[in-house]
Amino acid sequence: MTTDQPRATDTSPSHGAQGAPGAPGVLVLAGTPIGDLADAPPRLGAELERADVVAAEDTRRLRRLTQGLGVHTTGRVVSYFEGNESARTPELVEALQAGKRVLLVTDAGMPSVSDPGYRLVAAAVEKDIKVTAVPGPSAVLTALALSGLPVDRFCFEGFLPRKAGERLGRLREVEGERRTLVYFEAPHRLDDTLAAMAEVFGADRRAAVCRELTKTYEEIKRGGLGELAAWAAEGVRGEITVVVEGAPAAAPGDVDAEELVRRVQVREEAGERRKEAIAAVAAEAGVPKREVFDAVVAAKNAAQKMP
Numbered sequence: 001m002t003t004d005q006p007r008a009t010d011t012s013p014s015h016g017a018q019g020a021p022g023a024p025g026v027l028v029l030a031g032t033p034i035g036d037l038a039d040a041p042p043r044l045g046a047e048l049e050r051a052d053v054v055a056a057e058d059t060r061r062l063r064r065l066t067q068g069l070g071v072h073t074t075g076r077v078v079s080y081f082e083g084n085e086s087a088r089t090p091e092l093v094e095a096l097q098a099g100k101r102v103l104l105v106t107d108a109g110m111p112s113v114s115d116p117g118y119r120l121v122a123a124a125v126e127k128d129i130k131v132t133a134v135p136g137p138s139a140v141l142t143a144l145a146l147s148g149l150p151v152d153r154f155c156f157e158g159f160l161p162r163k164a165g166e167r168l169g170r171l172r173e174v175e176g177e178r179r180t181l182v183y184f185e186a187p188h189r190l191d192d193t194l195a196a197m198a199e200v201f202g203a204d205r206r207a208a209v210c211r212e213l214t215k216t217y218e219e220i221k222r223g224g225l226g227e228l229a230a231w232a233a234e235g236v237r238g239e240i241t242v243v244v245e246g247a248p249a250a251a252p253g254d255v256d257a258e259e260l261v262r263r264v265q266v267r268e269e270a271g272e273r274r275k276e277a278i279a280a281v282a283a284e285a286g287v288p289k290r291e292v293f294d295a296v297v298a299a300k301n302a303a304q305k306m307p
Contacts, residue, residue, distance in 0.1 A: 025052070025096040027104065027124045029117060031136015034108045034239075035214030037068045041136045045071040051103035053095050055080035055088070057116055061107050080104065080116055089119045096129045108239075109139050114158045114184055139213055140182050143241035146220050147180075147208035150246065154180040160193055167193065171200040172266050176284030178246040185240045187211075194229035197244060201225060206245040212238040247284070255285040257295035264296050 030047055033039040048054065048066060052075040056062035059079050066073060080088055092102055104111045104120060110133070111117035124131050140156050157174065160167045160183060174181060185193050190209070197207070203226025211219045217238065221231060225244070260281055267277035278296065282289040 023099055024127075024129050025098065025100040025102060027092075027096055027102050027120065027129060027131045028134060029111045029121070029131065030103055030105045030134040031110045031138070032065060032105050032108055033214070034137045034139045034142065035212065035218070037065075039137045039214060040065075040069060041134050043134045044136065045069045047103050047134055048073055048105075050101065051075045052100035053078065053092065053102045055092055055102060055104045055120075057081045057106040057111075062105060065105070075101075075103075080120070082116060085116045085119055089123050092120055093123045093127060093129070096124060097127060108137075110136060113138070113140065113156075137214070139184070139210075139239070139241050142213050143208070143210035143243050144180065144182055146210060146213075147243035148222060149180050149206060149208060149243055151180065153178075153246075154182060156182045159184050159186075160196075162189065164192070164196070167196050168200065169266070169269070171196055173270050175200050176247050176263060176281070178249060178284065180246050181244040183242040183244070185242055187236045187238060187240055190236050190240055190242075191229060191232040193242070194225055194232050197242075198225035198229050201244065201247070203227075203229075205247075208243045209236070210241040210243065211236065213241065249286060255287070257298065260285060260287070260292050260295045261299040264292065 028047055028051070030044055031041060032044065048069070049071050051073070054062065054073050054075055054077045056077060057080060059077055062073075062077065078088065078092075080092070096102055104117055106115040106117065109115065112121055121131055144151050144154055155174075155177065157170075160170055183193070194207075194209075197205070204224045207223070207225050207228055209219075209221040209228055209232070211217075211221070215238070219238075221228060223231075263281045263284070264274070264277045267280060268274055272280070274296070278292045279289055282292045285292070
């Protein structure tokens with residue numbers, strides 16, 4: 001991947017004076033196309049040519065990317081993926097501390113968003129090393145925009161657990177979430193995931209399955225979760241992003257005390273402190289925090305009285 005070609009000249013104001021004696025380097029997170037190579041951000045090619053070190057999730061895909069863009073890397077290329085992320089992070093931090101410009105690219109989209117990168121960013125921040133980004137395509141935002149569901153407030157939930165019980169538990173944590181939910185999922189697990197969503201959120205909850213975004217066979221399938229689960233049971237291919245409508249606002253009195261307690265317990269089991277769990281459940285159910293608190297205390301007292 002290394003050539004003798006000169007590096008691209010940097011004219012952007014965001015780049016500092018790296019390379020000065022004793023000056024730390026810069027970590028650059030570079031967004032890459034999620035499908036159509038023409039979506040590559042203009043700065044990406046220049047950054048690939050300029051970087052002292054290019055850390056790539058898959059070096060073979062990096063090679064296809066550079067060939068498609070008509071650019072050549074002039075720095076050292078190293079692999080940086082889930083299997084070696086912990087071990088390679090200190091090496092990259094050392095390069096940054098030595099004044100190198102390190103460019104991080106993943107297979108598609110923005111590094112660190114359900115992709116390698118978080119550990120390196122955290123380590124660089126801890127060492128007071130500058131971190132910047134080349135903004136690029138995002139499957140999360142693209143799917144959200146195409147879904148036809150509310151976009152004013154949303155939360156990204158990443159990949160759900162593979163085990164059925166853990167998956168249901170994670171979904172129950174957000175069953176009262178009123179913001180639009182965005183998930184990534186593997187095609188061979190999509191039918192099980194949609195069926196679990198239909199069980200927890202309700203078969204009629206609106207959703208959209210976004211497949212192969214920006215690619216030749218892009219498809220957006222919209223409908224209720226039950227309907228989508230039946231469709232996915234026939235088999236689906238490609239890279240998948242699922243967008244799910246948030247829970248409807250609950251009218252006061254719609255959620256009984258037992259359900260309030262159950263929701264608090266789910267959040268506590270997920271690691272939330274009781275105070276925060278009570279506040280979140282109260283907001284979801286549209287009831288005062290005192291009502292949820294009283295229901296939790298009553299349930300606790302009842303359990304203690306049981307033989």
